[in-house]
Amino acid sequence: GENVEQHPSTLSVQEGDSAVIKCTYSDSASNYFPWYKQELGKGPQLIIDIRSNVGEKKDQRIAVTLNKTAKHFSLHITETQPEDSAVYFCAASLPSGTYKYIFGTGTRLKVLA
Amino acid sequence: DTGVSQNPRHKITKRGQNVTFRCDPISEHNRLYWYRQTLGQGPEFLTYFQNEAQLEKSRLLSDRFSAERPKGSFSTLEIQRTEQGDSAMYLCASSSARLAGSGTQYFGPGTRLLVL
Numbered sequence: 449g450e451n452v453e454q455h456p457s458t459l460s461v462q463e464g465d466s467a468v469i470k471c472t473y474s475d476s477a478s479n480y481f482p483w484y485k486q487e488l489g490k491g492p493q494l495i496i497d498i499r500s501n502v503g504e505k506k507d508q509r510i511a512v513t514l515n516k517t518a519k520h521f522s523l524h525i526t527e528t529q530p531e532d533s534a535v536y537f538c539a540a541s542l543p544s545g546t547y548k549y550i551f552g553t554g555t556r557l558k559v560l561a
Numbered sequence: 562d563t564g565v566s567q568n569p570r571h572k573i574t575k576r577g578q579n580v581t582f583r584c585d586p587i588s589e590h591n592r593l594y595w596y597r598q599t600l601g602q603g604p605e606f607l608t609y610f611q612n613e614a615q616l617e618k619s620r621l622l623s624d625r626f627s628a629e630r631p632k633g634s635f636s637t638l639e640i641q642r643t644e645q646g647d648s649a650m651y652l653c654a655s656s657s658a659r660l661a662g663s664g665t666q667y668f669g670p671g672t673r674l675l676v677l
Contacts, residue, residue, distance in 0.1 A: 454603075482665065491565075491652055491668035492604065537603050546617045547656070548594060549666060551603030 450475040452540050454552025461528050462560050469555045471538035472520040478540040481521045482549070483512060486535045495536075496523070528559045563587060565669035567653050573675045574643055581639045582672045586655030593636050594666060595628055597621065598650040607651075610636060611658065643676045650674075 451474040461467050473481075479500035484492035498505045498512045498521065505512050509528075514521040525532055535556050539549040566585045574580050586593050591612050596604035607626070609617045612633040622628075625643075630636040640647055650671045656664035 452603075484668070489670075489673075491567075491670045494665060494667065497665060539603075546594075546609040546611075547592070547664065548606040548609060548617070549596075549604070551605070553603050554601070 450478060450540055450542065450550040452538060452550050452552045454538050454555060456555060457553065458556045458558070460558045460560060463528060463530060465528055467523075467525045467528055467532070467557055467559075469523045469536055469538070469557075470520060471522070471540075471552050472518075473540040473550075474519070475540070475542065476516075476519060477542055479543040480541040480547075481512070481514060482539050482541075483523050484537045484539065486537060486554075492537060525557075528557075530559050530561050533557055533559045565653055565655055565667055567651075567669040567672050569672060570670060571673050571675075573677065575677050576645060577642055579639065579641045580643060580674065581637055582651055582653075582674075584636045584638070584653030584655075584669060586635070586653070587657075587667060590655035590657050590667075591633065592656045592658050592664065592666075593630055594654040594656075595636070595638050596652040596654065598652055598671070599648075604652050607638075640674075643674075645676045648674055648676045 453472045482497035486492045511524040535554045538552040593610040595607040598604045610630040625641045628638045652671045653669045654666040656666045
């Protein structure tokens with residue numbers, strides 16, 4: 449079945465710097481890749497997503513890139529702010545069946561003021 | 562508030578007791594998912610409903626677990642004879658099937674279960 453690996457598990461950056469989180473998926477048929485931000489005690493909140501027919505998507509300070517050949521996708525956060533501190537999860541979904549998500553193990557991002 | 566809601570938010574129970582959680586999805590969403598999240602891990606898929614039909618159950622869902630969505634609206638997840646290993650955050654998500662393919666899943670705040 450599908451497997452998603454996520455790196456790094458923790459990431460500390462200075463406020464204003466950029467942060468990059470990388471994920472690799474195993475099933476080449478996966479075609480939808482959302483990213484979620486989860487704050488302590490809360491449910492995951494969607495921050496950006498990308499479909500396999502697109503190589504890059506940007507929303508203000510957040511961007512996601514997808515390399516289908518290498519089967520990996522990355523989250524880029526620029527001009528980080530303390531409120532970006534949270535756990536970030538990537539996920540992958542197949543284009544058929546239940547469309548369930550397979551999640552990575554998460555990256556704890558700390559933005560140091 | 563038109564987001565996904567879950568109740569209760571927290572539940573502490575003793576080993577061997579039964580517990581039931583409720584999820585109210587976004588009103589027009591006909592797909593509903595349950596996931597389980599343990600500390601330091603990503604959510605893991607448990608089960609999926611399209612309308613009232615339960616179409617997939619993970620192997621993680623032992624026979625002590627049962628989920629229903631009787632009218633295709635809210636859903637309940639029941640755990641019988643709870644074990645300490647059931648301690649986790651139980652997340653509900655919903656999405657719309659109006660769009661072909663994967664729809665974006667919106668998550669509720671979760672129910673945190675602690676089994677003593």
